[in-house]
Amino acid sequence: MIKLSNAQIAWRAAQDLTDGAYVNLGIGFPEMVAKFQPKDCNVIFHTENGVLDFGEAPAEGEEDWDLINAGKKAITLKPGASFFHHADSFAMVRGGHLDVAILGAYQVAQNGDLANWRVGSKGVPAVGGAMDLVHGAKRVAVITEHVAKNGEPKLVESCTFPLTGVGCVTRVYTSLAVIDVEQGHFVLREKLPDISIDELQSMTGAELKYDRAPNDLIVPEL
Amino acid sequence: MDKTITTLAKAVAKIEDGSSVMIGGFGGSGAPIEMIHALIDRFVETGSPKNLTVINNNAGNGYIGIAAMIDQGMVKKMICSFPRSSNPRAFNEKYLAGEIELELVPQGTLAERIRAAGAGIPAFYTPTSFGTELANGKPCAEFDGKMYVQERWLKADYALIKAECADTHGNLTYRLAARNFNPLMCMAATDCIVQAKRLVQPGEINPENIITPGIFVDGIVEVPDPQQEEAMIREGVKYA
Incomplete structure (x- = not known):
């Protein structure tokens, strides 16, 4: 089946960033969004461990391990960067x-509930800043495969x-669509042109509503 | 007034069995590795301190720092947000064997609990963790139509802090992103002990540049050439 690559999903998410926005990208896959900022759109990235306006990773060998992001990766500073303590x-x-x-997700429910920190009760639990980040930002967006590796829907009526x-x-x-969460429902905004709404619905664990025909989800080859 | 402590051994000499110890840093950035190792040295020599509750964002990495404390069996309980790292072996082994307790706290809640303790605020409400298993058993309340979880302050007997520059009054600066939890922990511990790369006289740090005012600091030991935990891990260093 045709679907977007992770880079293409990140690219699409990046197109909704606006110049001057303050943005936090979750650790891992969401960090890829930084690569695809639209031209003339300079966002200011925040990282939980106390840096605003950091840039790309330094060249190998140039790392200063006191200068890291929340994923413990070495970063660089842009002009205008600032440091602050964890409470700030x-x-x-x-x-x-x-x-x-x-952020990434294991599951998103139609009412906007998010499950992205652990999949069960085994092993060593670790939450980091995940539960804090979902509160307070004006927009909380998720980037994800449309279905899990085992084919189970990741967009569901309620998270398990x-x-x-x-x-x-x-x-x-x-990887197949852009979907808003509005008043307890998934609302389809964009989908890949080669997939029908019925096909998309069959891979989605809750009802997809649409008030108008969804736009085509068009992304470049990356 | 002079809060200088002459040696690392003296800096960590008072920490007794069963103490709660906040350790600054986020991963290797801002981790007071020399003081942690001085504490381990004391334990290896004397069998004390043990049964410690350690408060840090993480739970140790590799074979140094907090991981080495855990390996030595000094730690009874970790209070942290993310007990994972590039090599979380030390904590994982003890945790899965039921030999160490874990209180998992969301990172922003951990920071605010520590800040609240330092500010004399016994409890506060936060949206973080509402409706999740980490809010189980905690009071919840509605404010302006939204639900919040009550969290309590988090105090400690000791804080081990890494600063870049200190004066003898305990005024501190930090290097780059090594600030993180350090200023908060200075406020929240009964006895705040700092290792500083440079120890200077009062007046030598521009008051405009001081991040932690000396009122929060009890002792300072100069460690002129501090090691960086992440760099040590990448070199494969093992302690004890």
Whole structure:
């Protein structure tokens, strides 16, 4: 089946960033969004461990391990960067100062519930900043495959995995579609041209609503 | 007033069995590795301190720092947000064997609990974790139509802090992103002990540049050439 690559999903999510926005990208896949900022769109990236306006990773051998992001990767600073302690950092998150948070997901429910921190009760639990990041940003977006590796829907009526946050997700960018969460429902905004709404619905665990024909989801080869 | 402590051994000498110890840093950035190792040295020599509750964002990495404390059996309980790292072996083994307790706290809640303790605020409400298993058993309340979870302050007996520059009054600066939890932990511990790369006289740090005012600091030991935990891990260093 034709679907978007991770880079293409990240590219699509990046197109909704606006110049001057304060943005937190979750650790891992969401970090890829930074590569695809539209031209003339300079966003300011926030990282939980106390840096605003960081740039790309330094060249190998140039790392300063006191200068890292929340994923413990070495970063560089852009002109205008700032440092702050952890309480201020999470004040930026919970206090509603961030414009966008883009996160990964195991499951998203039609009411916006997000499960992205653990899949069961085994092993060593680790939550990091996941439960904080879902509260306070003006937009909480998710980027994800449309279905899990085993074919199970990731967009569901209600999450079966442990919740990260309740009713927090506002938009989902998947490998097949762009879907908003509005008033307890998934609303289809864009889909790949080669997939029918019925096919997409069959791979989605909750009803897809649409008030108008969805736009084509067109992304470049990457 | 002079809060200088002359040696690392003296800096960590007071920490007793059963203490709660906040350790600054986020991963290797801002981790007071020399003081942690001085504490391990004391334990290896004397069998104390043990049964410690350690508060840090993480739960140790590789074979140094907090991971080495866990390997030595000094740690009874970890309070942290993310007990994972590039090599979380030390914590994982003990946790899965039921030999160490874990209190898992969302990162922003951990920071705010520590800040609240330092600010004399016994409890506060946060949206974080509402509706999740980490809110189980905690009071919840509605404010302006939204639900919040009550969290309590988190105090400690000791804080081990890494600063870039300190003066003898305990005024501190930090290097790059090594600030993270350090200023908060300074406020929240009864006895805040700092290792600083440079120890200077009062007045030598521009007051405009001071991040932690000396009122929060109890002792300072100069460690002129501090090691960086992440760099040590990448070199494969093992301690004890």
